[in-house]
Amino acid sequence: MTEIPTFVTHLECGLTGKHYPADQLHGLSEAGRPLLVRYDLDALKHAVTKEDIASRAPEFWRYREFLPIRRAENVVRLGEVMTPLVSAPTLQRELGCGEILVKEEGRLPTGSFKARGLALAVAMAKELGVKRMAMPTNGNAGAALAAYCARANIPCDVFCPDDTPEVNIAEIAIAGARTWRVNGLIDDCGRIVGEGKESVGWFDTSTLKEPYRIEGKKT
Incomplete structure (x- = not known):
């Protein structure tokens, strides 16, 4: 069983701020609001650099320290590639505005974000x-x-x-x-x-x- 470094501290109700343990299954908070994952950002910023991330395979699991998954065997992969920002010059001219970039998420495994x-x-x-x-x-x-x-x-x-x-x-x-x-x-x-x-x-x-x-x- 391979452990992935995790910096998750707890889950937090988006309304009340109440904390919930991160290693248990949860739906909504007691207040009926979404739970948000919270991280030890001070520890995280000393554990990984932009250069570390850039050197990894071009998939979204390269951001593993910023995700809550703890065990490598539980990662579920279907070939999640990095997706490009594509210039849209025709739309830019039609709107008469600055540069427009479109995130092309159709390259993900099931064709959408x-x-x-x-x-x-x-x-x-x-x-x-x-x-x-x-x-x-x-x-x-x-x-x-x-x-x-x-x-x-x-x-x-x-x-x-x-x-x-x-x-x-x-x-x-x-x-x-x-x-x-x-x-x-x-x-x-x-x-x-x-x-x-x-x-x-x-x-x-x-x-x-x-x-x-x-x-x-x-x-």
Whole structure:
């Protein structure tokens, strides 16, 4: 078991500031707000330099000291490359403004920035012993959850509004998720996921319902 240097000190309620232990599974805080991962920044700044990071493989796991994962065997990889900033001169001319740069996230494993958040969320779920995951989605997040859960061998259920494009439904299903079409809106899908936490036992991976998707997105 290979330990990754971690500088996480605790989780913190974004509303009340109450602290929660970082080595336990959490959803929302007692106040019903997202939990934020906090780090020992003083220790971190002496442990790694920009040059250290630049010398590593061009993937977002190069920022490992800035992420909460503790054990290397729980990292879930699908080939997360660094993505470029692409100049958009035509749009710049049309708008008559300064330089416009577009972050080209389509190179990530499931074709959108959602892969960043779900790579980290699934890795932390694996580390904390989650046995089943679920989320509501309009498409891209569900595809990322399905793909990373497949790699981590964690069963998952994905709930989509019935007007979700067929290509997104197919992508989620092909990755192996149990895929459900709901006669309703994304809020209805979210309600099903929330209600199933107790009755079914899955972990709710909805946006801002757990602490770690945002940690992946910051990369």
